[in-house]
Amino acid sequence: MIEINLLNQLAAFAKYGTLSAAAEKLHTSQPALTRSMKKLESDLGVSLFIRSKNHLELNEVGVRAAKYAQDVLDADGDFETKVKAYDRSLRTISIGFCAPVPQSVLTPIINNVFDGMTISADMSDDSAFIDRIKSHEYHLAVLHEKPDDEDIYYKKCGHEDLYISLMPSDPLTFYPEIHLADLDGRSILLLSRIGFWANFSGNKTPNATYLLQVDQVSFSELSTNSSYPSFTSSYYIRRGQILEGKVNVALVDPECHTDYYLVCLASEKNKYKLLFDQIAETTIL
Amino acid sequence: MIEINLLNQLAAFAKYGTLSAAAEKLHTSQPALTRSMKKLESDLGVSLFIRSKNHLELNEVGVRAAKYAQDVLDADGDFETKVKAYDRSLRTISIGFCAPVPQSVLTPIINNVFDGMTISADMSDDSAFIDRIKSHEYHLAVLHEKPDDEDIYYKKCGHEDLYISLMPSDPLTFYPEIHLADLDGRSILLLSRIGFWANFSGNKTPNATYLLQVDQVSFSELSTNSSYPSFTSSYYIRRGQILEGKVNVALVDPECHTDYYLVCLASEKNKYKLLFDQIAETTIL
DNA sequence: CTACTTTACGGTATGCGTAAGCATT
DNA sequence: AATGCTTACGCATACCGTAAAGTAG
Numbered sequence: 001m002i003e004i005n006l007l008n009q010l011a012a013f014a015k016y017g018t019l020s021a022a023a024e025k026l027h028t029s030q031p032a033l034t035r036s037m038k039k040l041e042s043d044l045g046v047s048l049f050i051r052s053k054n055h056l057e058l059n060e061v062g063v064r065a066a067k068y069a070q071d072v073l074d075a076d077g078d079f080e081t082k083v084k085a086y087d088r089s090l091r092t093i094s095i096g097f098c099a100p101v102p103q104s105v106l107t108p109i110i111n112n113v114f115d116g117m118t119i120s121a122d123m124s125d126d127s128a129f130i131d132r133i134k135s136h137e138y139h140l141a142v143l144h145e146k147p148d149d150e151d152i153y154y155k156k157c158g159h160e161d162l163y164i165s166l167m168p169s170d171p172l173t174f175y176p177e178i179h180l181a182d183l184d185g186r187s188i189l190l191l192s193r194i195g196f197w198a199n200f201s202g203n204k205t206p207n208a209t210y211l212l213q214v215d216q217v218s219f220s221e222l223s224t225n226s227s228y229p230s231f232t233s234s235y236y237i238r239r240g241q242i243l244e245g246k247v248n249v250a251l252v253d254p255e256c257h258t259d260y261y262l263v264c265l266a267s268e269k270n271k272y273k274l275l276f277d278q279i280a281e282t283t284i285l
Numbered sequence: 286m287i288e289i290n291l292l293n294q295l296a297a298f299a300k301y302g303t304l305s306a307a308a309e310k311l312h313t314s315q316p317a318l319t320r321s322m323k324k325l326e327s328d329l330g331v332s333l334f335i336r337s338k339n340h341l342e343l344n345e346v347g348v349r350a351a352k353y354a355q356d357v358l359d360a361d362g363d364f365e366t367k368v369k370a371y372d373r374s375l376r377t378i379s380i381g382f383c384a385p386v387p388q389s390v391l392t393p394i395i396n397n398v399f400d401g402m403t404i405s406a407d408m409s410d411d412s413a414f415i416d417r418i419k420s421h422e423y424h425l426a427v428l429h430e431k432p433d434d435e436d437i438y439y440k441k442c443g444h445e446d447l448y449i450s451l452m453p454s455d456p457l458t459f460y461p462e463i464h465l466a467d468l469d470g471r472s473i474l475l476l477s478r479i480g481f482w483a484n485f486s487g488n489k490t491p492n493a494t495y496l497l498q499v500d501q502v503s504f505s506e507l508s509t510n511s512s513y514p515s516f517t518s519s520y521y522i523r524r525g526q527i528l529e530g531k532v533n534v535a536l537v538d539p540e541c542h543t544d545y546y547l548v549c550l551a552s553e554k555n556k557y558k559l560l561f562d563q564i565a566e567t568t569i570l
Numbered sequence: 571c572t573a574c575t576t577t578a579c580g581g582t583a584t585g586c587g588t589a590a591g592c593a594t595t
Numbered sequence: 596a597a598t599g600c601t602t603a604c605g606c607a608t609a610c611c612g613t614a615a616a617g618t619a620g
Contacts, residue, residue, distance in 0.1 A: 002365055004289050020574060029612055034576060036610095044365065046372040053618040054574045060375060065368045075360035080287055080329065083350045087331040090345060305599060314587055319601060321585090338593040339599045577616075584609080591602075 004076050006040040007069040009033055010048070014066035019056055092118040096133075096141040098126035099195035101160055101235045102260045106142065106279070113275045125196045133265055140272065144196050144258045154263040157279045161234040162197075162256035164188075165246040167227050177252045180204040187211055189230035191219045197231075204253065289361050291325040292354040294318055295333070299351035304341055377403040381418075381426040383411035384480035386445055386520045387545045391427065391564070398560045410481045418550055425557065429481050429543045439548040442564045446519040447482075447541035449473075450531040452512050462537045465489040472496055474515035476504045482516075489538065 012022035019033045026033075037056075041048050048062035058066060093114060097103040103121055110119055122138075129141040130149055147154050164183065166173055172182055187209040211228060213219035223230040224243050232241075237248055250256075262279060264272050297307035304318045311318075322341075326333050333347035343351060378399060382388040388406055395404055407423075414426040415434055432439050449468065451458055457467055465485065472494040496513060498504035508515040509528050517526075522533055535541075547564060549557050 001289055001293060002361055004286055004361075007364070008286060018574065030575075031577085031613085032611055038576095044368055046368055051575080053576085055619075056575065061368065061372045064371050065364075068364045068367050072357070072360045072364045075357045076287055076289075079292070079350075079353045079357045082353050083329055083331055083346065086349050087329075087346045303599065315600075316588085316602085317586060323601095324585095336600080338601085340594075341600060572620085573618105574620105575616105575618085577614105579614085580612095582609105582611080584607105586607080587605095589602105589604085591600105593598105593600085595596100595598080 002040070002043055002072075004073065006036055006043070007072050009036045010040060010062075010066055011069050011073055013037065013056075014058060014063070014069075088118070091116070092120050093140065094120045094138045095122070096126065096129045096138045097121055097123045097195060098129070098142055098144045099123070099160070099197060099258075099260070100191075100193065101233065102142040102158060102262075105158065105235075106262070109278055110140075110275060113278055123193055123195050125199060129263070133263065139268070140262065140264050140275075143261045143263055146259070146261055147263050151266050152263050153266040153269045154261045155276050155279065156259055157262040158260040159234070160258055160260065162251045163232045163234065163237060163248045164251060165223065165230045165232050165243050165248050167229075168245070168247050170229070170247070172229075173247050173249060175249075178249050180251060180253045180256065183229065184208050187228055189213060189219060189223050189226070189228045191216065191231075287325070287328055287357075289358065291321055291328070292357050294321045295325060295347075295351055295354050296358055298322065298341075299343060299348070299354075373403070376401070377405050378425065379405045379423045380407070381411065381414045381423045382406055382408045382480060383414070383427055383429050384408070384445070384482060384543075384545070385476075385478065386518065387427040387443060387547075390443065390520075391547070394563055395425075395560060398563055408478055408480050410484060414548070418548065424553070425547065425549050425560075428546045428548055431544075431546055432548050436551050437548050438551040438554045439546045440561050440564065441544055442547040443545040444519075445543055445545065447536045448517045448519065448522060448533045449536060450508065450515045450517050450528050450533050452514075453530070453532050455514070455532075457514075458532050458534060463534050465536060465538045465541065468514065469493050472513055474498060474504060474508050474511070474513045476501065476516075485540070 009022065009026065012026050013019060013033065016022045016025055019030050019037075023030045023033050037049065044065075046061055046065075048059060048065055050057045050059045093110065095103075095106075095110070097106075100123065103123060107119060107121060111117075126141065126143045126145075129138065129143055130147055130152060132138045133141055134151065142157065143154075164172075164178065172178055175182065181204045184205040185207045186205075188205075188211065190210045190212050192212050192214050211222070213222065219230070222228065224245075230243070230246075232243070232248060236242070242248060262276065269276075294307065294311065297311050298304060298318065301307045301310055304315050304322070308315045308318050322334065329350075331346055331350075333344060333350055335342045335344045378395065380388075380391075380395070382391075385408065388408060392404060392406060396402075411426065411428045411430075414423065414428055415432060415437060417423045418426055419436065427442065428439075449457075449463065457463055460467065466489045469490040470492045471490075473490075473496065475495045475497050477497050477499045496507070498507065504515070507513065509530075515528070515531075517528070517533060521527070527533060547561065554561075
């Protein structure tokens with residue numbers, strides 16, 4: 001059994017050419033390497049070096065041994081990487097969210113139910129979420145459409161209605177009801193990373209300009225202090241996160257009202273039972 | 286960097302189920318393994334076991350780690366095997382002989398010229414020798430036909446004539462000359478492992494029965510004490526290895542006279558110069 | 571004179587085995 | 596009782612770093 005440490009030192013010598021250089025790179029001493037290389041030769045029963053009084057060089061076998069050693073080192077590195085990755089994967093719950101509101105509502109609940117687990121949350125349009133659940137990329141996902149798949153277990157976990165925040169003087173506030181189409185042609189403040197809601201842009205409002213804000217703070221700043229309309233929703237209104245001096249008006253289009261569904265693999269239903277129970281008890285969104 | 290030793294112990298535990306059993310197989314103590322496994326977990330920063338007071342079991346990560354560990358152990362074993370094999374290959378001269386006589390004549394010469402090298406000698410019909418030289422399977426070969434290949438260097442290294450040993454009373458001894466065909470219908474003693482000479486059987490003597498002897502001693506015994514004819518050659522006759530009470534008669538067919546040629550890759554001619562010089566000085570066969 | 575390898579020496583720390591403790595079957 | 600894991604303790608030895616010697620360019 002050849003120790004990894006010796007192979008590492010051999011590889012370092014092959015790479016840096018002298019024991020001194022290798023010793024420095026390995027944060028050890030020259031004599032230590034001299035001894036290691038002798039031990040390696042003795043362990044193998046094979047001569048690997050051409051020695052002159054003040055020069056050390058790999059012989060033909062040594063050159064090849066250094067190559068082979070790298071393979072073993074790679075294998076050893078892979079081992080470490082793979083074990084750590086697998087361990088982490090078992091301590092991590094990966095979740096896909098289709099919108100920011102379910103994420104901010106559910107994340108603390110999940111944290112609470114699965115104490116000690118790391119949560120890895122992605123947000124995007126949810127069209128591929130079912131496939132990613134099936135491929136084990138995600139353990140859970142929140143969709144905005146009821147899944148129709150026998151391998152998938154789901155439970156409704158909330159509801160969200162879209163509102164628009166307007167200046168009180170805005171003509172739209174006098175409309176009996178507002179449709180998305182009524183916003184066409186306007187410049188509207190929009191927060192990025194809004195999951196599936198992003199699909200709205202350019203649908204019923206081909207001539208609207210969306211002023212996309214990456215930063216939450218900028219969005220708040222501009223929403224409050226400019227006259228641009230901005231989107232908000234039942235969630236923020238219910239929590240009292242309302243823009244001062246603005247009027248919040250509900251949008252009546254059907255795509256502005258959505259239900260959310262928490263899903264997992266049917267085969268892993270029991271693993272997440274506690275969580276599903278929890279969201280039953282909690283009135284959310 | 287995870288030490289091979291720890292991986293080996295992990296694999297042993299996975300294989301034998303308990304630390305005690307693994308310890309016995311590894312010729313070490315239980316407590317040593319306990320400590321090693323803790324060190325492995327600590328080196329990795331990953332928990333690999335389910336511990337109860339008197340029971341140790343791999344957890345999910347541990348099971349996988351043991352699998353991965355085996356890969357590293359295999360790689361480490363391969364390293365050792367391959368380095369040793371390559372070292373040996375550099376200390377070994379592989380030679381293909383087309384007949385036993387060149388082998389017994391040349392082997393001591395080669396041993397003498399390449400002191401300290403191991404000689405690996407095969408004997409067989411030489412039809413594929415050129416290819417095997419080119420594929421580096423053989424460093425040298427002795428053929429019974431002059432090679433016609435610009436990549437191959439050669440030098441004649443001997444000559445051999447085939448004789449037949451007969452009872453003095455045998456009618457054939459009165460023939461002016463003997464051909465192989467004259468032996469047809471007879472039972473003839475033959476030693477196995479005779480290289481290309483084996484091609485004779487069934488050529489000009491379709492009705493002869495060859496009494497194949499694997500063992501040299503059996504062949505001598507039967508040759509001497511039975512009345513069966515047996516093959517011999519100029520080499521043995523010149524050395525005085527003659528059967529008592531028999532008459533040796535030369536066979537006149539052309540295929541019963543052969544020259545031998547020592548060959549190597551033209552590109553390695555210099556490597557074997559000493560040997561080729563040697564066989565020039567030596568009168569052989 | 572500088573750069574490098576090797577040997578020698580002394581200290582340390584790693585790792586082992588024995589013994590003992592404790593829990594489970 | 597028997598089996599098996601863990602902890603504690605004392606010890607061997609393997610390995611390391613420093614120092615020094617020797618050699619080649």
